[in-house]
Amino acid sequence: DEGGGGRGGRLENEERRGEGGRGPAGARSDPTCRSRVQPVQRSSALLSPAVMFSTRKTWDIGHAPCLQELWKKDVSLDASSVDFFMSDGEDESSFLPLPSTPFSQRPSLTAELSDASSQQLLIQTLQDKVCEFQSRLRSEEVARHLLVKELEEKLLDQTEEVERLRSELGATDLEKQLERLLVENQRLKQELKSCRCSELQRAESAEACSRCPHSQEAGDLRREASRWESQARQRERRLLELEQELQEKSRRAELLQRQLDQWRGRHAEAEQRLRLHLQECEEGPVRQAAAPPGVQTEEAEQAEEAGSQKALAELQTQNGALQEQLRLQRQQLQELETQLRESQRTCTQLRTQILVYEGEMERAQGQLEAEMQNLEEEKNRVIEEAFIRAESEMKAVHQNLAGVRMNLLSLQPALRTLTLDYNCLKKQVQDFPFMLDKAIAEAKQEICQVIGEVSTANQELLRKYRREMNLRKKCHNELVRLKGNIRVFCRVRPVSQEEQDSADAKTLLSFDSEDDGVLYLSNRGKTMTFELDKIFPPQASQEEVFQEVQSLVTSCIDGFNICIFAYGQTGSGKTYTMEGVEGDPGINQRALRLLFDEVTEKAPDWDYRITVSLVEIYNETLRDLLRENPTDKLDIKMNPDGSGQLYVPGLTEKTVQSPEDINRVFELGHANRATACTNLNEHSSRSHALLIITVSGFNAAAGTRTQGRLNLVDLAGSERIGKSGAEGSRLREAQCINKSLSALGDVISALRGKHAHVPFRNSRLTYLLQDSLSGDSKTLMMVQVSPLPGNMSESVCSLKFAQRVRSVELSSASLSSKRHENSSTSSSPTHDSVELDSPPVTPVPLPISRASSAGSTLSSASRTPSSSRRRSQSQLAAGRLKLTA
Numbered sequence: 001d002e003g004g005g006g007r008g009g010r011l012e013n014e015e016r017r018g019e020g021g022r023g024p025a026g027a028r029s030d031p032t033c034r035s036r037v038q039p040v041q042r043s044s045a046l047l048s049p050a051v052m053f054s055t056r057k058t059w060d061i062g063h064a065p066c067l068q069e070l071w072k073k074d075v076s077l078d079a080s081s082v083d084f085f086m087s088d089g090e091d092e093s094s095f096l097p098l099p100s101t102p103f104s105q106r107p108s109l110t111a112e113l114s115d116a117s118s119q120q121l122l123i124q125t126l127q128d129k130v131c132e133f134q135s136r137l138r139s140e141e142v143a144r145h146l147l148v149k150e151l152e153e154k155l156l157d158q159t160e161e162v163e164r165l166r167s168e169l170g171a172t173d174l175e176k177q178l179e180r181l182l183v184e185n186q187r188l189k190q191e192l193k194s195c196r197c198s199e200l201q202r203a204e205s206a207e208a209c210s211r212c213p214h215s216q217e218a219g220d221l222r223r224e225a226s227r228w229e230s231q232a233r234q235r236e237r238r239l240l241e242l243e244q245e246l247q248e249k250s251r252r253a254e255l256l257q258r259q260l261d262q263w264r265g266r267h268a269e270a271e272q273r274l275r276l277h278l279q280e281c282e283e284g285p286v287r288q289a290a291a292p293p294g295v296q297t298e299e300a301e302q303a304e305e306a307g308s309q310k311a312l313a314e315l316q317t318q319n320g321a322l323q324e325q326l327r328l329q330r331q332q333l334q335e336l337e338t339q340l341r342e343s344q345r346t347c348t349q350l351r352t353q354i355l356v357y358e359g360e361m362e363r364a365q366g367q368l369e370a371e372m373q374n375l376e377e378e379k380n381r382v383i384e385e386a387f388i389r390a391e392s393e394m395k396a397v398h399q400n401l402a403g404v405r406m407n408l409l410s411l412q413p414a415l416r417t418l419t420l421d422y423n424c425l426k427k428q429v430q431d432f433p434f435m436l437d438k439a440i441a442e443a444k445q446e447i448c449q450v451i452g453e454v455s456t457a458n459q460e461l462l463r464k465y466r467r468e469m470n471l472r473k474k475c476h477n478e479l480v481r482l483k484g485n486i487r488v489f490c491r492v493r494p495v496s497q498e499e500q501d502s503a504d505a506k507t508l509l510s511f512d513s514e515d516d517g518v519l520y521l522s523n524r525g526k527t528m529t530f531e532l533d534k535i536f537p538p539q540a541s542q543e544e545v546f547q548e549v550q551s552l553v554t555s556c557i558d559g560f561n562i563c564i565f566a567y568g569q570t571g572s573g574k575t576y577t578m579e580g581v582e583g584d585p586g587i588n589q590r591a592l593r594l595l596f597d598e599v600t601e602k603a604p605d606w607d608y609r610i611t612v613s614l615v616e617i618y619n620e621t622l623r624d625l626l627r628e629n630p631t632d633k634l635d636i637k638m639n640p641d642g643s644g645q646l647y648v649p650g651l652t653e654k655t656v657q658s659p660e661d662i663n664r665v666f667e668l669g670h671a672n673r674a675t676a677c678t679n680l681n682e683h684s685s686r687s688h689a690l691l692i693i694t695v696s697g698f699n700a701a702a703g704t705r706t707q708g709r710l711n712l713v714d715l716a717g718s719e720r721i722g723k724s725g726a727e728g729s730r731l732r733e734a735q736c737i738n739k740s741l742s743a744l745g746d747v748i749s750a751l752r753g754k755h756a757h758v759p760f761r762n763s764r765l766t767y768l769l770q771d772s773l774s775g776d777s778k779t780l781m782m783v784q785v786s787p788l789p790g791n792m793s794e795s796v797c798s799l800k801f802a803q804r805v806r807s808v809e810l811s812s813a814s815l816s817s818k819r820h821e822n823s824s825t826s827s828s829p830t831h832d833s834v835e836l837d838s839p840p841v842t843p844v845p846l847p848i849s850r851a852s853s854a855g856s857t858l859s860s861a862s863r864t865p866s867s868s869r870r871r872s873q874s875q876l877a878a879g880r881l882k883l884t885a
C-alpha cells in the first residue's frame, strides 16, 4: 500500500508539473477528446471490486511502458523542442492540408525563376536551405522517431507497470483467495450436504425414538443448522456478486485496452502522415534543382526566397500541428494515468474489502466449524443416548414379545372358543329380532291370557272376599253370641311419692305371678281372690295397657262399634289411663294414632274418614266440648232417616287427619271443659267424658262401605254417697253419677242376658251409647283400683262389680262346669262378707264374653295359664262356629 500510495503521489506531482510546463498550449484541450475520455473515467469509477476479481484474463491488457519513465522522456523532449514547435498556435485542422498547399504554390515559383544564374544561386541557396531543411527534417524525424519510440516504450512500460501493479496489488492473491473461497464454498456445501444428511438421519432416529427426551435439543440444533445454512447461502450470494463485479472490471479493462489500441493506431497514422510530408518536402527542392539554370534573376531569387519563407512558414505551421498532436497525446496519457490511479484506488478498496470479507469468512468459518463441532458432538451424544435407550427398549420389547408370544399361545384355544362363541352369539343376535318378535307375540298372547285369567281370578276373589266378609261377620256375630262381647280388665295404680311417705302406704293387693287375671286382696286377715280377663299391676305402662286394647280399636276400622269404659273411684287413675299425661299419652291418643296408621296402611284400597266428637255428661246433661258455647245442652234424638239409630243434633264432629289435629281437638276440649267449671279436677271427677271416634271407610274396588264407632269413656268417680257424705249439689251429683253407673250396669246385664228389653233410656250415658252397646258391638270395662288401704273399701266394691259381671258371664249354660268352678273360687268366705254398694247390677245370667272378638285377639305377650284356659274356651267356641258355618 505504501509503494502504491507513493507512486500515486509521484504521479500526481509529475502531472501537476506537466500541466505547468505545457503553459497556454497545455491549457487548451480538445473538447471532443475530453468528451470521449470523461465517460470512460465515470465508468471506471463505477467498477466494483467483484468485477475486477472475477477473472484473471480481464487484466491482460498487453505490453505497456512505464508511465513514469515515459513522462521523464516526454519532459526532456518537450524541453529541447518546445521553442521550435510552439512558435505557432494553429489548430490541428491546419496541419492536415499541409501537403497540398506547397504543391499548389510550386508552379508559380518555378516560372518566376527565369534567370539561370540567379536560379543557380537560388537553387544553391535553396539546396542549402533544403539541405538545412533536410537536416532539420532529419533531426525532426529522428526526434519524432525518438518520440514514437518513447511512446512505444511508455506503452510498454505502462503495460509492464500494469502487470507489476497487478502483481503488487495481489491480483494473483486475490485469485488465489477467490479460488480458496470457491474451494471453501465447495467444502461448506459438502459439509452442508453432510449436515443435511445427518439431520435426515437424526430426524429418522428421532422418528424411531419418538419418546426421545432430546427431541427438543435436536429441534434446536436443526434450527441452528438452518440458520447457518441461510448464512452460507448469503455468503454464496455475496461471492456471486463479487464474481459479477470482477467480470465487470474485466470488461472495463478490455475497453481500456481497446482504447489504447485505437490510440496506437491514430499515433501510427500521424507518424505516417509526417513521413509523407517530409518526403514531399525533400522532393520539392530536388525538382527545383532539376529545372534549367541561367534564367534565374534576382527577382527569381527573391521570389524563391519568398517561397522558401512561405514553405518555412508552412513547415512551422506543420510543426505547430504536430506539437498540438503531441499535446493531445499527453493529455490522453494524463487521462490514462488518471484512470490508472482510479483503478489503483479501486484495487486498494477492493483489497480492503477482500480483507474484511476474509476476516468475516474466517470468523464465520470458525463459528460454523465450532457449531458443526458442537452439532456433531451433540448428534453423537444424542445418537448414543438413543442407541442405549433403544437397546433397553428393545430388550423390554423382546421380553414383552416373549410374554406376548406365550400369552398368544395360551390364548389361542381361548380365542378359538371365543370365536365359536362369537359366531354363535352373532347367529343368535341375527336371529334375535325374529326371536324377539316371536317372543313378544307369544308374551302378548300370554299376557292377554293371563290378564283374562287374572281378571277372572279377581272376579272370583272379589266374590270370595265378599263371601268371606259376610262369613266373617257372621262368625264374629256367632262368636260374640257364644262368648259375649264384654271384657273386664283391672288396673291398679301405683302408690305416689307422697302416699309412700305416709303411714297408710302399705298396699294390701297382691298379684299371681302365673296368672295375669288373678288379684289377691288382704283385708282383716282374710284374702279375697278376684279373677278377671286381665289385671295390670302398678308397674304396667301405658303401652302395655294399650297393647291389650288395640285389637278392639282396630276392629273399629272393620265397622264394629266399640266402647271402652274407665270405671273406678276418684283418684284411682281413670283419666290417667284414658288421657294419659304429657309425654306418656293414654288410650285416647294412642287409639287415634293407631287408627291413623291402620287407615294409612289400607289407603291404596280404602278411603277412610275419621271424625272426632268430645262430649261431657254432667248431672244427666249432655254438652258438646268442641262447640263454641259448650254450656249449651244437647239432646239425643232418633235419626229421622228411618234407620232407627240415634243421633245428637248439633254435635260437633271434627275431621282429623294427623296427630296435630288430635292435639288441637283435645286442647279445645280441655279448654271448654275448664271454662264450664270452677274446679276442673272436681268437675272431671263428677262428670263423664266421652271421646267419640267415627271411622267411615269405602272400598271402591269392592264397592263396600264400613262405619265403626269407638267410644272412649272416662266415667265419673264411683265412690259411695254415704261414704262421701255429700249434700246439696254434691249429693245431686252423686245421685246422678250413681244413676248413670247403675243404668250402665243394667244395660250390660240386659245385653248379656239377652233380655227382650234393654233399659238404655235410664240414663243419658246408656242412651247415648245405645248403638255402640247393642248388636255386635264390643265393650271393655277397665276397672281402676287404688292400692292404698284407705281406699280398700272402694277398691273392693269396684272389684266386686267387675267380678259380678264376670260371674254372670261364667254362669252361661254352655260353660256350667266352669262357672261352678269359678263360683267356688269367687265365693270365698271373705267375698260375701264385703259390703257391696256398687251400682245395682241386675243379677241376670249373662252370656260368656271372655274371649276376644273375631276382629280382635289377645296379644301373645300376655298369654298365661289363665289365658290358655280362656283360649281353650275360644277354640271350643270356634269349633262350634265352624260347624255352624
Ligand SMILES: Nc1ncnc2c1ncn2[C@@H]1O[C@H](COP(=O)(O)OP(=O)(O)OP(=O)(O)O)[C@@H](O)[C@H]1O
Pocket: 492, 493, 494, 538, 568, 569, 570, 571, 572, 573, 574, 575, 576, 577, 681, 684, 685, 686, 716, 717, 784
Ligand atoms: N298407672 C299410674 N301410674 C302413675 N300414676 C298414676 C297412675 N294412675 C293414676 N296415677 C296418678 O294418680 C292420680 C289420680 O289419677 P287420676 O286423676 O287419673 O284419677 P281419676 O280416677 O281420674 O280421678 P277423677 O275421678 O277425680 O278424675 C294422678 O296424679 C295420676 O297421675
